[in-house]
Amino acid sequence: MAYVHGGRLVAQALKRHGTTHIFTLCGGHIQAIYDGCIDEGIRVVDVRHEQTAGHAADGYARVTGRPGVCAVTAGPGVTDVVTAIANAQRAQVPLVCIGGAGPRLLCDMGSLQDMDCVSLMRSITKWSVQVPETRRIGEYLDAAFRVAQANVPGPVFLEMPLDLLMNMHDDADRPATRPFEETPRPGGDPRSVARAVELLRAAERPVFVVGTQIRWSPVKDRLRELCEVFGAPVYLNGMARGGLPAAHPLLFSRSRKFALAQADVVFVLGTPFDFRVDYGRAPTWAPGVKIVQIDLDGAELGRNRAVELGIHGDGGTVLAQIARELGAKLDFAPWVAAVRADETKRQAKMLAEIEADSSPPNPLRVCAELGKRLGPSDVVIGDGGDFVATAAYVLKLEWPQLWMDPGPLGTLGVGPGYAMAAQLARPDARAVLVYGDGSFGLHGIEFEAMARQGIPVVAIIGNDAGWTQIRRGQVELYGKERAVATALDYTRYEKIVEACGGVGFWVETVADLGPALDAAFASKKPACVNVKIASSDFRKGSISV
Numbered sequence: 001m002a003y004v005h006g007g008r009l010v011a012q013a014l015k016r017h018g019t020t021h022i023f024t025l026c027g028g029h030i031q032a033i034y035d036g037c038i039d040e041g042i043r044v045v046d047v048r049h050e051q052t053a054g055h056a057a058d059g060y061a062r063v064t065g066r067p068g069v070c071a072v073t074a075g076p077g078v079t080d081v082v083t084a085i086a087n088a089q090r091a092q093v094p095l096v097c098i099g100g101a102g103p104r105l106l107c108d109m110g111s112l113q114d115m116d117c118v119s120l121m122r123s124i125t126k127w128s129v130q131v132p133e134t135r136r137i138g139e140y141l142d143a144a145f146r147v148a149q150a151n152v153p154g155p156v157f158l159e160m161p162l163d164l165l166m167n168m169h170d171d172a173d174r175p176a177t178r179p180f181e182e183t184p185r186p187g188g189d190p191r192s193v194a195r196a197v198e199l200l201r202a203a204e205r206p207v208f209v210v211g212t213q214i215r216w217s218p219v220k221d222r223l224r225e226l227c228e229v230f231g232a233p234v235y236l237n238g239m240a241r242g243g244l245p246a247a248h249p250l251l252f253s254r255s256r257k258f259a260l261a262q263a264d265v266v267f268v269l270g271t272p273f274d275f276r277v278d279y280g281r282a283p284t285w286a287p288g289v290k291i292v293q294i295d296l297d298g299a300e301l302g303r304n305r306a307v308e309l310g311i312h313g314d315g316g317t318v319l320a321q322i323a324r325e326l327g328a329k330l331d332f333a334p335w336v337a338a339v340r341a342d343e344t345k346r347q348a349k350m351l352a353e354i355e356a357d358s359s360p361p362n363p364l365r366v367c368a369e370l371g372k373r374l375g376p377s378d379v380v381i382g383d384g385g386d387f388v389a390t391a392a393y394v395l396k397l398e399w400p401q402l403w404m405d406p407g408p409l410g411t412l413g414v415g416p417g418y419a420m421a422a423q424l425a426r427p428d429a430r431a432v433l434v435y436g437d438g439s440f441g442l443h444g445i446e447f448e449a450m451a452r453q454g455i456p457v458v459a460i461i462g463n464d465a466g467w468t469q470i471r472r473g474q475v476e477l478y479g480k481e482r483a484v485a486t487a488l489d490y491t492r493y494e495k496i497v498e499a500c501g502g503v504g505f506w507v508e509t510v511a512d513l514g515p516a517l518d519a520a521f522a523s524k525k526p527a528c529v530n531v532k533i534a535s536s537d538f539r540k541g542s543i544s545v
Contacts, residue, residue, distance in 0.1 A: 006134045006165040007032025010098070011040035013141035017179050019069050021045050021424050023056035023417070025080075027073020029100025029113070032165040045420065045453060048445050050077050054084025055417025057095040062215065062239060062404050062418070063379060063425040067094040067148045067156075074100040074162075075113025078120065083411060086124040088155045091238075091407030092212060092296075094148035095155045096141070097121075101130070103163040121157040130159040134167040139175035149183040152297045153216055185218055185314035188294065188321055192311045196267075196292050196318075197325045199308065200230065203265040203290075205335045209256075210315065211271025212238030212407065213296055217316030221399075224248070226316075229323040231330040233259055233339045237271060241403040246396030252339055253393060254346035259339050260285050265308075267292045269315035273304040274408055280305030294318045353536060354394065359509040360532040363387055363462050367394035369513050370432070370460055373521060377401060377429035379422035383415025384436020385469030387462030387533070391434045413442030419457040420450060430521065433459040437530075438467045440493050450526040451501030458520050459497070461530045465490045494530040502526035 004012075010033050014022065021043045024030070034044050047053050050072045057068030072081045078099045088095050099121070102111035121128040127147045131140045137160070144156040188196075200206060208230065214220050215238075223243040227234050227250055234250050236243050244251040252259065260266065260277075263286055271277070272295075278284035280291070290308035293301050294315050301310030311318055353364040361369075367390055374380070380395060382388035382405035397403055404422070406414045415433045423431035440461055450457050471486035494504025503523045505516035513531065520527035 002171060003168045004171045005032050005036070006137055006160070006167055006169065007034070008036035008039060009134065009137040009169060009171060010141065010160070010165070011036030011042055012171060013138040014042060014069060015040045017141070017145050018066055021060060021421070022069045022071055023047060023053040023060070023421070024071045025050050025053055025073070025077065027077050027100055029074045029102070029162050030071050030098065030160070030165065033071050033098065043424070045424065047417065047420070047449050049443055050080035051084045051413060052417040052420075052443050052446050054081040054088070054095070054097060055414045056421040057097065058084060058088045058091070058093045058414070059381070059404060059418035059421035060425055061093050061095050063402060063422050065216070067096050067145055068421065069096045069098065071098040072100065073113065074102060074117070075115050077113070078117040082120070082124065084417070085121065085155045085157070087406050087409045087411040087414065089124050089126075090409040092153050093155070094153035096144045096148055097125075097155060097157045099157060099159045101159050101161040104161045105163065118157070118159050124155070125157045126154040128157040130161065131164060134164050134169045135173060136175070137164070139177055142175055142177040142179065145179060149216075152213075182218060183216070185216070185317055186296075186312065188311040188313040188318040190321075192309060193318065193321045193325055195309055196311065196322050199265050199290055199292060200267075200322070200326070200330065204332070205263045206230070206232040206265045206267070206332060207259050207263040208232055208234045208267045208269070209271060209277070210234060210236050210240045210243065210269045212240060213270025214243060214315050215239040217314050219316040219320050222320065223316065226319045226323050229326060229329050231332050231336070233336055235259070237276065238405075238407060239403070240270075241392075242397040242399045242401050245398045249340075250336065252343050254350070255339050255343040257284065258342040260289075262286055263289055265290045265292065267294065269294045269319070270296065272300055272408075276408065350393070357510050358534065359511075360534045361507070361510050361513055363390045363464075363533045363536050364394055365510065366460070366462060366513065366531050366533060367391045367434075369517060370434070371395045373517055374401065374432065375430060377426055379404060379426060379429060379431050381405070381415050381418040381422065381431065381433045383412065383418070383433060384439040384462070385467065386472075387436045387464070388434055389469070390462075390536070412436075412439045415439060415459070416443045416446035416450070416457070419459075420446070420455050423455050423457050431457045433457055435459050435461040437461050437463040437465065437488060437491065437493065444493065444496055445500070447497045447502050447526050447528070448500035455526065456524050457526050459528045460517070461493055461528065462533045463490055463493070463530055464533050464535065490532055492530065494528040497526060497528035500526070502528065504528045504530065507531040
């Protein structure tokens with residue numbers, strides 16, 4: 001072995017954990033890491049804003065199932081990535097953020113970009129710490145990956161001072177720690193599992209709500225098999241979308257309000273009682289409904305509402321335990337039929353807009369045309385408000401296809417980072433970025449980074465010249481004449497993509513929509529299809545606070 005600098009030790013440790021890409025914006029404090037990555041065959045992907053680097057690490061984790069890694073320089077490099085780290089924390093996504101820092105001997109003396117970043121990051125990470133010396137880099141990175149993936153996944157921040165990265169150490173001196181082959185995931189207490197079976201057997205109108213945590217379950221690929229054992233209506237949200245085929249008879253999306261208002265038992269897996277489910281309150285939830293809540297975070301059990309049974313464990317593993325305890329399939333056919341009737345009625349209302357040939361195109365029609373062109377492993381990223389929420393209902397996905405949106409923090413600007421990471425993690429598939437015209441303005445310049453580095457993301461902008469998810473309620477509350485700061489123009493964003501080295505298409509008619517999408521996918525370059533969309537009442541009444 002040999003004496004190598006600290007940056008090379010970082011790269012060696014990352015490689016042991018299976019890291020193939022690191023996302024960054026250049027900074028003198030962290031350049032030794034780049035040098036080490038070259039030697040270890042880890043691709044350094046550079047972006048135009050540190051927030052994008054953080055989102056890319058987040059997106060890499062969602063696609064691969066392993067923590068993503070970003071590296072940002074000291075001071076403002078760290079402050080720029082804060083939003084991305086906070087978003088990953090709220091979305092329960094494992095990532096490792098490496099932050100640069102000035103030399104320790106100059107600490108608190110006013111060196112360039114000197115500040116206490118460890119304290120800054122502490123409230124939005126599972127662990128925030130400065131690595132104390134060069135020889136312990138591998139040990140701390142092993143710990144960072146372990147902590148990021150343990151229990152409820154989330155981000156970790158490691159600060160590495162400049163002198164630590166530049167100092168030399170023998171790389172034969174390996175840490176006593178090593179990566180897990182598979183992250184341990186807890187099952188449920190057998191007594192609680194038995195009680196859950198009793199509740200399910202006694203139910204007449206059960207419902208299953210499966211959330212993002214299923215993405216990290218070691219038995220996630222058995223979700224379809226397990227749901228078929230229970231025979232009850234299933235609703236998927238977040239990264240659980242696609243866990244059942246779109247045509248599966250137990251999968252529903254539009255009838256959740258109807259089902260929750262009448263259910264007598266609801267199994268809630270890996271998703272909190274937050275604003276997305278009205279905090280578990282009546283009348284959204286039936287009075288007297290019995291809740292079985294299963295979560296990786298024991299402190300989440302019973303938050304915001306009482307539950308009949310709380311099970312601290314991995315959702316997929318607990319479902320498998322319940323299925324084994326049942327021993328035979330259950331059948332709730334009359335209840336499923338009632339929910340299906342409501343689902344069909346609501347889908348019919350959507351169908352008229354999906355099939356509309358009017359111009360400019362209806363947003364539902366735009367999403368439906370995109371859906372026809374998705375491949376079996378494509379990743380769809382939602383970055384925006386109204387148009388993205390429409391796409392979430394219209395697009396029919398099935399694993400290994402993935403849907404990625406920011407999650408409950410509602411962060412705009414996640415799109416380019418997520419999409420870059422997805423395209424690099426799945427080079428034989430396509431990363432498709434569903435954009436609001438407002439969101440494009442946050443990090444649209446990242447198309448330069450995509451074009452320069454050969455990352456052929458395809459973006460579809462639903463351009464309604466406004467922050468419509470906010471503006472709709474603003475107009476209703478205050479009147480159109482007082483609706484300030486929410487109106488935009490029909491800006492030709494596709495020309496920005498062209499100027500950055502990609503290809504762009506402006507669409508105002510249904511006739512031009514399909515050909516533009518086909519040309520964008522065929523271009524093998526970063527592409528933007530900027531669609532002027534018509535107004536729609538599909539999202540009327542949706543909340544934005």
